[in-house]
Amino acid sequence: MASLYAQTNKTVRKATRYKNCASQAAAVQKNAGTEGCHVSSVNSGEASAVATGIMALGLNLKADKHTGQAEIGRAIPSRVGLKQKRNLKIEYECRSAEHSEKSDPKVPKWEPRNWKEHLNNIREMRKNKDAPVDHMGAEKCFDKDADPPVMRYQVLVSLMLSSQTKDQVTSAAMMKLRSHGLTVDSILKTDDKLLGELIYPVGFWKTKVKYIRQTTEILKWQYNGDIPNNVAELVKLPGVGAKMAHLAMDIAWNNITGIGVDTHVHRISNRLKWVKKETKSPEDTRIALESWLPKEYWSEINWLLVGFGQQICLPVGPRCTECLNREICPASKRLH
Numbered sequence: 401m402a403s404l405y406a407q408t409n410k411t412v413r414k415a416t417r418y419k420n421c422a423s424q425a426a427a428v429q430k431n432a433g434t435e436g437c438h439v440s441s442v443n444s445g446e447a448s449a450v451a452t453g454i455m456a457l458g459l460n461l462k463a464d465k466h467t468g469q470a471e472i473g474r475a476i477p478s479r480v481g482l483k484q485k486r487n488l489k490i491e492y493e494c495r496s497a498e499h500s501e502k503s504d505p506k507v508p509k510w511e512p513r514n515w516k517e518h519l520n521n522i523r524e525m526r527k528n529k530d531a532p533v534d535h536m537g538a539e540k541c542f543d544k545d546a547d548p549p550v551m552r553y554q555v556l557v558s559l560m561l562s563s564q565t566k567d568q569v570t571s572a573a574m575m576k577l578r579s580h581g582l583t584v585d586s587i588l589k590t591d592d593k594l595l596g597e598l599i600y601p602v603g604f605w606k607t608k609v610k611y612i613r614q615t616t617e618i619l620k621w622q623y624n625g626d627i628p629n630n631v632a633e634l635v636k637l638p639g640v641g642a643k644m645a646h647l648a649m650d651i652a653w654n655n656i657t658g659i660g661v662d663t664h665v666h667r668i669s670n671r672l673k674w675v676k677k678e679t680k681s682p683e684d685t686r687i688a689l690e691s692w693l694p695k696e697y698w699s700e701i702n703w704l705l706v707g708f709g710q711q712i713c714l715p716v717g718p719r720c721t722e723c724l725n726r727e728i729c730p731a732s733k734r735l736h
Contacts, residue, residue, distance in 0.1 A: 511692045512674045514728045519697070521724035522708050531707030536571035538562055539651055539703075543578060549626040550583050552652040553619065556627050556637075557582065559644040560612060564603035567710075573599045584625045587616045611639025631657050642683055650699055659693070660702040661686040664709030671713065671731035 512518075534540075542554035557577065562570045576598045580586070587595070596609045615637045619627060627648065628634045634645035646658035659665070661682040669675055675688040693701070712719050718735050726732045 509692060510676055512672065515672070515674060517728055518672050518674075518725050519704075522704050525712060525724055526704055526707050529707075531710045532567040533703065533706045533710060536567040537703070537706070538570075538647060541571055541574040543582075549624075552627045552648075553584055553616075553625070554578070554582050555652040556615075556634075556640070556644070556648050557612060559647055560608060560615070560639050561599060561602045563608075563639075563641070563644070569602055573602050584616055584620050587612065588620060608639065614638040615640065627652060629653055629655075642686065646686075647702065656695065656699050659686050659689050659698045661689070662702070662706060663715075664713075665689075665702060665705045667715060668705045668709055668713050671729065671735075672725070673730045 538555060538558045541558040542551050544551065546554065554574070558570060558574050561573050574582075580590070580594075580598055590598075592609050592613065595612065596605060599605050599608060599612075602608060618637060619625060628637070629649075631642070631645045631649060634640055634648055635642060640648075642658070643660045643662055647660035649655045649657045650660070661669075663682065666679070666682040666685045669685050669689060670678055674693075675685060679685040679688055689701070690698070709715075712723050720726050720729070720732045720735055723729065723732070
């Protein structure tokens with residue numbers, strides 16, 4: 401019996417050298433259509449040879465293509481009161497090329513060409529910190545002297561207002577809200593008409609009135625007037641998306657959980673080919689960037705690229721001749 405299973409192992413090891421074989425199961429069954437060998441699915445390329453070897457040993461093999469496990473047993477006709485079937489479990493490694501690339505430390509991780517040069521040049525162009533985001537962005541709109549829960553609430557509101565809105569307009573709305581009283585309790589006491597007047601003319605201001613009202617009520621009753629301290633709960637709040645959640649975690653909680661990707665970051669990342677293939681949305685861009693960009697850079701990327709997009713890499717008519725990356729930017733020749 402020991403010799404029998406040694407031969408079995410040798411035969412099956414030959415099968416495991418081949419990948420993906422659900423399509424080969426039919427071939428095995430065709431070649432093994434005799435008594436003493438039944439195959440449900442096999443991870444094997446040389447289906448005929450494996451089937452012949454198994455048949456010669458008088459074995460019964462069943463493999464699960466989902467789990468990658470197979471059972472091999474001696475196919476002896478059943479007799480009353482006699483159980484002679486023995487099982488041998490075999491693990492098949494049937495990994496895709498993509499999985500192998502991720503798990504193999506010898507395979508270098510993809511990263512964009514010249515990305516460090518791009519980044520250093522953008523830092524040089526942003527060193528004066530004179531873009532609108534530097535003076536009127538979300539990091540500049542809240543009261544730094546307020547109690548921590550109030551400060552965090554103001555950060556969240558400023559991020560909610562900033563969506564589809566220029567920094568200058570967001571800053572003006574935040575100044576009016578803070579003069580009125582920008583706390584959870586004061587906003588709950590403010591009717592929608594006045595709230596709308598305070599935030600007008602931010603983009604989609606009527607919708608944002610509703611979202612601010614609903615979110616503030618949730619914060620009051622579920623979070624004791626504070627904001628959630630994790631992305632999963634932040635994005636459940638009305639009017640709060642992934643970009644806002646990651647920026648809120650960074651600014652309000654000093655916890656870097658992801659890259660805040662807005663239209664500027666999305667546009668510039670695609671122009672510089674910082675994504676392996678073109679992305680269609682800011683969220684797709686965030687996922688692509690986080691797959692290769694070292695985490696030590698995550699916090700500054702939003703601030704750097706937003707200001708760069710406001711001053712140099714404009715949506716329409718980018719100032720490529722003024723850009724230090726003009727010679728190494730994949731989009732420069734196309735854009736000017």
